[in-house]
Amino acid sequence: xxxKKKIKKTKTLKKKKIPKKKDLKVKNLxxxxxxxxxxxxxxxxxxxxxxxIKKQPTEKKEYNIKDYVVYPKHGxxxxxxxxxxxxxxxxxxxxxxxxxxEKLTLTVPINQQSNLRSISSVNQINKCISxxxxxxxxxRTMWSRRAxxxxxxxxxxxxxxxxxxxxxxxxxTDIIADQSYSERQLFEKAYERLKSEFEAVLNTSPEEVxxxxxxxxxxxxxxxxx
Numbered sequence: 074x075x076x077k078k079k080i081k082k083t084k085t086l087k088k089k090k091i092p093k094k095k096d097l098k099v100k101n102l103x104x105x106x107x108x109x110x111x112x113x114x115x116x117x118x119x120x121x122x123x124x125x126i127k128k129q130p131t132e133k134k135e136y137n138i139k140d141y142v143v144y145p146k147h148g149x150x151x152x153x154x155x156x157x158x159x160x161x162x163x164x165x166x167x168x169x170x171x172x173x174x175e176k177l178t179l180t181v182p183i184n185q186q187s188n189l190r191s192i193s194s195v196n197q198i199n200k201c202i203s204x205x206x207x208x209x210x211x212x213r214t215m216w217s218r219r220a221x222x223x224x225x226x227x228x229x230x231x232x233x234x235x236x237x238x239x240x241x242x243x244x245x246t247d248i249i250a251d252q253s254y255s256e257r258q259l260f261e262k263a264y265e266r267l268k269s270e271f272e273a274v275l276n277t278s279p280e281e282v283x284x285x286x287x288x289x290x291x292x293x294x295x296x297x298x299x
Contacts, residue, residue: 135186136168141273142189144179145230147172149192149269155183174269192273193232201267204236205289211241216253223259232270238263243290 136142140152150170157166168186170179181189193201212219223242226234242260244252252260264286271282 135191136189141192142168142170143192143230143232143270144170144172144181144189146228147175147177147179148266149174149273150179153178174265190230192270195274197232198271198274201232201236201271202285202289204233205240205243205286207240209241209243210237216255220255220259223263227259227263227266232267235263235267235270239267239286239290243292 136152138152138155141149142152143149150172152168153171154169155166156169157164159165166183168179168181168183168189170181170189171177172179223238226238229235239260242252242256242263244260268279268282268286271277271286272279275282
């Protein structure tokens with residue numbers, strides 16, 4: 074019988090995984106980061122931290138002392154001072170604004186001066202007078218909703234909207250029954266705000282301004298009767 078040939082079993086060698094270029098880059102970056110952080114820690118330990126007072130981010134400065142400005146919720150005011158103060162680690166510059174009608178001093182940071190606006194021009198005042206002369210627009214909606222709209226217009230800081238409120242709520246009469254308490258309150262608030270801006274722009278007495286406004290509103294007879 075012929076001898077059977079022995080078949081040698083060959084071992085299958087596992088292929089070694091060759092690291093991809095991306096993997097090598099990640100490893101290198103990790104090792105570099107470790108080195109950087111260790112260096113930064115040692116530097117931080119060596120040098121003491123110096124605290125600097127941060128300055129408040131500012132908008133372009135527009136107003137000076139004695140300038141008249143309008144703050145929407147309070148009306149016309151005069152800048153009495155520009156001061157500095159440190160709050161925490163931040164240096165803040167702010168305006169001191171005195172509102173004559175309310176006997177109130179406001180503190181407004183200079184970087185929030187977008188809340189302020191310059192007083193109107195003479196042309197804008199003349200346009201307001203023409204608004205006061207026009208016919209009032211009375212909406213057929215509930216008074217509570219209209220009152221809210223009027224209040225928003227008064228506090229908007231926009232002079233034309235203020236003139237519209239005065240025109241719409243003007244009754245041309247001294248009979249209290251013709252006007253509710255809330256209507257009268259809103260009218261007087263809007264009237265005084267508008268009047269104070271007229272005074273600042275036209276640089277005339279309160280009496281002269283009142284005559285000018287009442288004439289436009291047709292309230293001259295009412296004033297004479299009083």
